Amino acid sequence: MPVNIDAVGRSYGPHEPYEVTRIKIREFADAVDARSFAHRSEEAARAEGYGDVVAPTTFAVLIAQQAEFHVVVDPEVGVDFSRVVHADERFTHHRPIVAGDLITATVHIDAIKQRAGISMVTTRTELSDEDGAPVSTVISTLAVREEA
Amino acid sequence: MSSENGPAFAGLEVGQVVAEREVAVSRDALVRYAGASGDFNPIHYNDAFAESVGLPGVIAHGMLTMGVAASVVEEWAGPGNVWDLQTRFTRPVPVPALGDATVTFTATVGALDADARTARVNVTVEHDGAKVLGKAQAVVACA
Numbered sequence: 304m305p306v307n308i309d310a311v312g313r314s315y316g317p318h319e320p321y322e323v324t325r326i327k328i329r330e331f332a333d334a335v336d337a338r339s340f341a342h343r344s345e346e347a348a349r350a351e352g353y354g355d356v357v358a359p360t361t362f363a364v365l366i367a368q369q370a371e372f373h374v375v376v377d378p379e380v381g382v383d384f385s386r387v388v389h390a391d392e393r394f395t396h397h398r399p400i401v402a403g404d405l406i407t408a409t410v411h412i413d414a415i416k417q418r419a420g421i422s423m424v425t426t427r428t429e430l431s432d433e434d435g436a437p438v439s440t441v442i443s444t445l446a447v448r449e450e451a
Numbered sequence: 452m453s454s455e456n457g458p459a460f461a462g463l464e465v466g467q468v469v470a471e472r473e474v475a476v477s478r479d480a481l482v483r484y485a486g487a488s489g490d491f492n493p494i495h496y497n498d499a500f501a502e503s504v505g506l507p508g509v510i511a512h513g514m515l516t517m518g519v520a521a522s523v524v525e526e527w528a529g530p531g532n533v534w535d536l537q538t539r540f541t542r543p544v545p546v547p548a549l550g551d552a553t554v555t556f557t558a559t560v561g562a563l564d565a566d567a568r569t570a571r572v573n574v575t576v577e578h579d580g581a582k583v584l585g586k587a588q589a590v591v592a593c594a
Contacts, residue, residue, distance in 0.1 A: 327487075333483065334483045336522050337518075357530050359518065360521035361521050361536065365487075365488055365489055389513045389540050391537070
């Protein structure tokens with residue numbers, strides 16, 4: 304079954320907030336070879352002007368992909384996850400993410416384009432903090448190969 | 452959106468290489484990234500599964516490659532100063548069960564905005580002589 308183009312405009316969330324922790328920031332920094340002590344030490348982060356340990360640039364993907372999962376599993380959208388390839392990704396940060404943040408995510412299906420047996424599904428996930436202030440916008444496109 | 456802890460805007464020139472790194476990507480790195488990111492797609496650790504969906508074998512997470520590209524830029528820019536980062540995933544990086552795959556990262560100043568005090572940095576990411584990321588661009592807030 305192909306991806307349903309009528310799903311454009313749907314949105315999901317916000318769901319339960321994601322709590323950003325120092326240990327997760329450190330673990331993520333280790334995984335992406337981000338070497339600054341500001342990802343590991345509160346003191347180093349404060350010296351850089353942040354309130355607490357600061358997340359690496361792409362840390363937001365961790366929160367965004369949890370939100371995007373709601374799109375992938377929605378039977379009315381019809382994405383076959385075993386046929387998915389990640390096509391593109393973009394982060395626009397309104398402020399850096401730091402430990403202690405409680406982040407909520409709302410994901411929107413912005414576009415679905417179909418050509419030559421491939422559906423390109425573009426989602427936009429808006430991350431905001433406890434006060435409702437914007438933190439990051441994450442735009443992601445999945446290429447879904449339709450069954451031959 | 453200038454940044455006090457960012458790199459100095461003055462003196463930057465288009466074409467200037469600001470950071471470089473060569474990374475040996477092993478299966479260990481993929482498992483570590485899977486755990487850290489929560490992306491447990493088996494194409495990133497299970498050869499039989501990867502082949503069953505038409506891949507040559509296990510490939511690196513595109514987001515791992517993008518994440519390291521961000522880290523390379525960040526090493527120059529300072530933490531928290533990459534305000535925008537985008538890329539297309541143009542070619543997979545196959546990672547052997549033993550040994551590793553070498554990926555090289557080169558970050559070059561692509562454009563300067565004196566009013567905003569930002570630098571656009573283009574990141575060239577190559578494996579096996581071919582680019583694996585397309586239009587990998589970061590916007591860095593400078594001091």
